[in-house]
Amino acid sequence: MNTKIKYILPLALIIFFVSVVGVNAQMENLRAEYDAKLASYDQVKTDYLKLKNLAVTDTQRIDGAKKVLVTSLDSVSAYMNMFKSKVDVINTESESSIGSLPDKYIQLTNLGKKVSEAKNLEELKKCLVDTKVFWQGVLDSCKYIQSRYMLFQTNESYTKLKLVADELDSFIDSEELTNTKNTFTASNTEFSNYYSQMIKKSEQELNSSYPDVQNSVTRYTKILGDTESSLVNVIQKASQ
């Protein structure tokens, strides 16, 4: 084995392991942050509904309503943060980037400003309507991001596994390997066509095919898993 590779490979593996652990930890932190914001929003909303039923002044209701809106926008922001890291991965590594989420952050800031400047309940009601529309938009964008992320990861897995299968094929002559590789290559071609077709779709188009994307990704992931198992079998036989 090349002397440089002998030292670089373990180092690369350590960096890969640390980065995987780091990314997972980051996602867990974002999820915990979102859960906390959501719990806080539910509490503020419940408090406001109690306040609404009591005979209270408009000032108290305005303050309460502002608190509800600010907390809901905080929760939306925490929700968007969970998908921001996925957008970053796609925009860094995929040939087709996503631009919708940064626009949403600008809208979020504007909405926050509008809420803090609202002087009466009527203005706050308008803010609530805008927040609902905005939230629906965020959900649509995140659904699109999720589809793109699943497709991107599946594509990455196909690329990596293809390299492994080719490497194995270069020095092992086995019928099982040939059959596995043929099935895998056919599936890879089919997925590549599907992938290039899907990433061209707009947010609205891809969201309308969301169940299809989910089913396809599940099916292709199963094929990847089966191929991996077959390759492990081939390796075990070759090691004996």
Added chain:
Amino acid sequence: MQNSEYKTEDFINAYKSFNNSKKNEVFNYYTKYNQTDIVTKLPAIFVIVSSVIFVIGGIVAFTITQNNTGTMIESNTNQSNIAMTKDEKVKSVKLNLSKYNNSNTRVNDFENTPRIELASFEF
């Protein structure tokens, strides 16, 4: 502390000042004193030496693991141009497979996220 106070020069002076019958006694004391000094340092020496052996052993074991136990076939005398054996290639593919992890493809991330309930809320 005692050792720094008790200098060789002092020993020589003391040795010179004693008569022959006392010389052996002084000499024995000096030898015993220095032995004690070494003994007090032994645990530290042991820890340092064993640490060095452990580190070197770790590096050697790591290098051996990265190399192959099978026979290396040298295509020529140039070390950077060594052909891989079949065993090495199998190990290399095993490494690649450990990097590949299809469980990263999570299908239910979006569906499983709890949502902010705004739809039915009114001021």
